Amino acid sequence: MSVSSDRVDIEIDKKQICQYIGYNDDHHLSARISSLIDDYSKHAHQLINPLYSYVIRKVEWARGTMALVEGSIIFKSWVVVQLLEQCQQVAIFVVTIGKYLEDTAAQLARDGLILQATVLDAIGSNAVEKVAEHAQGKIGQIAESKGLVISRRFSPGYCDWNIGQQRMIFAALTGNTVGVRLTGECLMIPQKSISGIIGIGPPDGNVERYNPCSFCEKQDCPGRR
Amino acid sequence: MSEDIIGLIRENVIQGRITKDDEGMEEGMVGQPGVSELLDSALAAGLPIRDIITKGLSGGMDVVGQKFEAGEYFIPDMLASAEAVGAAMEVLQPRLASSGIDSKGTIIVATVKDDLHDIGKNIVSILLRGAGYIVKDLGNNIDTQVIVDAVRKDKPQVLGLSALLTSTMARMGDVIQALEESGLRDQVKVIVGGAPVSEEFARSIGADGYGADGFQAVAVVETLASGTQS
Structure with a gap:
């Protein structure tokens, strides 16, 4: 049940950044915006410190709107229970790219360079997503070695999972949160961080198919998958 | 010559x-003068500031707005144009009064206490600057009292409040309440926005307007600000 953490190299995806800042797939990117994304992507690697940390724990039980996880970790969410009742274990993780990129974006915004700040912010969003994908791949390899499979990621603050449950995620990581801390409102600092859970269970299709959105009534949610 | 500079x-x-x-939108424009250099030339040539603003800056933004509506331009393209206008207006602002041109007014924007998100607010800020307003951006995670004090000091026509979280959106109602208790509510219109905010929520907390996105926010501000000008 020890917490694992590591640093990772990531590749920025220009196409995804274009989507983040509002372009659709088939739009011809202007030379101005294209060169801005290229320039900032080139320098972004100096501004990010991609780190991840995770722990794999046994699911003791899950029913109704509550799940008990090894180490007295209690998750309160019907949508989470729909996943964990299918799982033997759960990976609890946090990933981050550190604070320098968002500090730089904030300074650009204060200087009135909103376009530049928006592009750099989108690069940061893409970078932290890539770190989360890497951590997910790592957890997937561990599951596969035991003949198990993993679910999608799911984070507090979505569907019926209250953002206050970030405290349980951080408690499970027993202090090894790669420099990420919570505010009183349970927002993460640095902001370019992702926390959550990944279910680990038998390869019967249920865990891999799990989609929290299919249990959620918020049809207009911007994060709906 | 003057028409050429303003056209450029x-x-x-x-x-x-x-x-x-x-x-620019297409490659190959690096090295040609941009809005800043052209503005310097226009001022050096003594061109009327009213023409620079109406025919040059606003004229350009009108076309950008049309291109956005037609799906030719996207948000970053609009931001680039608005930023160019904002940079020019910063230079022109001190000269407006002596040129007999009324400022469109002051707008204060802030993300409420305990909310750290500011990209949406920043986009609204630059679009408002592009539309010719003086924008005072207080930042994010701003105490209710700091916002009230800024309204008292700067006397904006409109106060724009932003929140991205369901847990912090209620603070926008707290600000409106505090403005009422301070006797300032009648002096400023309040517009709210952010991902979890809706028209219905805006009404429920007593806001004067709601912007679903940056462009709607600017349109609502234009309406509210014109209603507050004496």
Whole structure:
């Protein structure tokens, strides 16, 4: 049940950044915006410190709107229970790219360079997503070695999972949160961080198919998958 | 000659180019003067500031707005153009009064206490600057009292409040309540926005307007600000 953490190299995806800042797939990117994304992507690697940390724990039980996880970790969410009742274990993780990129974006915004700040912010969003994908791949390899499979990621603050449950995620990581801390409102600092859970269970299709959105009534949610 | 410079300002607003080092919508524009250099030339030539603003800057933004509505331009393209206009207006602002041009007014924007998100607010800020307003951006995670004090001091026509979280959106209602208790509510219109905010929520907390996105926010501000001008 020890917490694992590591640093990772990531590749920025220009196409995804274009989507983040509002372009659709088939739009011809202007030379101005294209060169801005290229320039900032080139320098972004100096501004990010991609780190991840995770722990794999046994699911003791899950029913109704509550799940008990090894180490007295209690998750309160019907949508989470729909996943964990299918799982033997759960990976609890946090990933981050550190604070320098968002500090730089904030300074650009204060200087009135909103376009530049928006592009750099989108690069940061893409970078932290890539770190989360890497951590997910790592957890997937561990599951596969035991003949198990993993679910999608799911984070507090979505569907019926209250953002206050970030405290349980951080408690499970027993202090090894790669420099990420919570505010009183349970927002993460640095902001370019992702926390959550990944279910680990038998390869019967249920865990891999799990989609929290299919249990959620918020049809207009911007994060709906 | 003067029409040429103003026409070039208009064209470079459409291209979203602030300086000669910027690319435009198409490649190959680096090295040609941008809005900043053209503005210097226009002022040196003594061109009327009213023409620079109406025919050059606003004229360019009108075209950008049309291109956005037609799906030719996207949000970053609009931001580039608005930023070019904002940079020009910063230079022109001190000269407006002596040129007999009324300022469109002051807008204060802030993200409420305990909310750290500011990209949406920043986009609204630059679009408002592009529309010719003086924008005072207080930042994010701003105490209710700090917002009230800023309204008292700067006397804006409109206060824009932003929140991205369901847990912090209620603070926007707290600000409106605090403005009422301070006797300032009648002096300022309040517009709210952010991902979890809706028209219905805006009404429920007593806001005067709601912007679903940056462009709607600017349109609502235009309506509210014109209603508050004496």
